[in-house]
Amino acid sequence: MHKHNNLKKWLCGAAIVGGSCLYLSQHSEFFTKTQEKDDSAQTITVPDRPEDAKKLIGYSMTDAFKYGVINSISDYVEQAPYKVDTTNFAGDFQNQVIEFGYYAEINGRKTVVLTHINPDTLSIPEASPFVKKMICKFAEFHNSQNERATILAHEFAHQATDPDKKIGSDIQLSQKTDRSIFEYNMTAEEFELICNHDEMRGRINGLLYKREQYKKYGKSSVFNGDYSFYGRALRSGKIDPFSTDPQEIANEQLFCVKSIREQYEREHIEHYEKYTIDRLSAEHVAFDPRKPDEYHKALDQVYTFIWDGQLVNMNFYSNGQLPELRLTDNEYDVAKAKDISDSSKCMPKNPKNIMSAALLLSKKDQSR
Numbered sequence: 001m002h003k004h005n006n007l008k009k010w011l012c013g014a015a016i017v018g019g020s021c022l023y024l025s026q027h028s029e030f031f032t033k034t035q036e037k038d039d040s041a042q043t044i045t046v047p048d049r050p051e052d053a054k055k056l057i058g059y060s061m062t063d064a065f066k067y068g069v070i071n072s073i074s075d076y077v078e079q080a081p082y083k084v085d086t087t088n089f090a091g092d093f094q095n096q097v098i099e100f101g102y103y104a105e106i107n108g109r110k111t112v113v114l115t116h117i118n119p120d121t122l123s124i125p126e127a128s129p130f131v132k133k134m135i136c137k138f139a140e141f142h143n144s145q146n147e148r149a150t151i152l153a154h155e156f157a158h159q160a161t162d163p164d165k166k167i168g169s170d171i172q173l174s175q176k177t178d179r180s181i182f183e184y185n186m187t188a189e190e191f192e193l194i195c196n197h198d199e200m201r202g203r204i205n206g207l208l209y210k211r212e213q214y215k216k217y218g219k220s221s222v223f224n225g226d227y228s229f230y231g232r233a234l235r236s237g238k239i240d241p242f243s244t245d246p247q248e249i250a251n252e253q254l255f256c257v258k259s260i261r262e263q264y265e266r267e268h269i270e271h272y273e274k275y276t277i278d279r280l281s282a283e284h285v286a287f288d289p290r291k292p293d294e295y296h297k298a299l300d301q302v303y304t305f306i307w308d309g310q311l312v313n314m315n316f317y318s319n320g321q322l323p324e325l326r327l328t329d330n331e332y333d334v335a336k337a338k339d340i341s342d343s344s345k346c347m348p349k350n351p352k353n354i355m356s357a358a359l360l361l362s363k364k365d366q367s368r
């Protein structure tokens, strides 16, 4: 979801390619698949269908890149399908919540939706010409090609971490993402963190879209609104997106993730609180202490981006370069309550397991 979201719809969502740094290994001819019904767990091989690569457009930007169907975020934004929704706007900046875009299930399919803002000056004939002009300017700005593409880059980022399995079932490619980040074995607290990290992912992808535009057309004015910090850093020489020095590239990547995170924590996290809590209650599966915690795997997926013709992993959280995000008090309370109730429900009879469940509880008590 992008900005002013009332978060009634979710699926701002997510997926995994598994593991950390994701590199291209597009030439494997077969992938092995365990046949579930067969007790002997015999593995069968299913051949890749290279002609399916085009179907990755509309499924996952990351996968489409891996298979060489697109070579940039801009490329995907130009080609991938989405729907348009229209919202009337009559100048109620105070009370009207506008979702500029979202990723949600519509008629059984996860779909990226972009909002077209209709300046509704007809319903307020008494308004002053100044107000009417403001409304039109607002709509004009948000309907501009640059804003639309940035919102699409945000929403398509969600699609890649939470792709539609129904669409995916028709794609026979071994490196295809087949799990949503929301399906990983995580505690409730980690699930809420992932929801928030995925929102930051959307924002970072919007920034990286603008970065591509800047590198192509040279106009730093493309970094407007929430992204103006990048334009300032550019003009002051703090970052140089044309640099080929590995250290400078690493610094710029850290700068992007860190700046978006600071802004998100300062200005946006509360807008996503309801979404995060609703999604937790709808989708979170109780953490299974017998299985490995997959939170960091999910983070790797969240922070995988297309950057100058490569897939890069910008997860600076798992390696401690950035401290963990701080949830809102409500998010934290809800998650903690769910974790406690989940772990008491699955309290096993085996004494050894009781020990680990108890350890789990005490670990969580100290986590904040």
Ligand SMILES: [Zn+2]
Residues within 6 Å of the ligand: 001, 002, 003, 012, 154, 158, 198, 199, 202
């Ligand atoms: Zn979003």
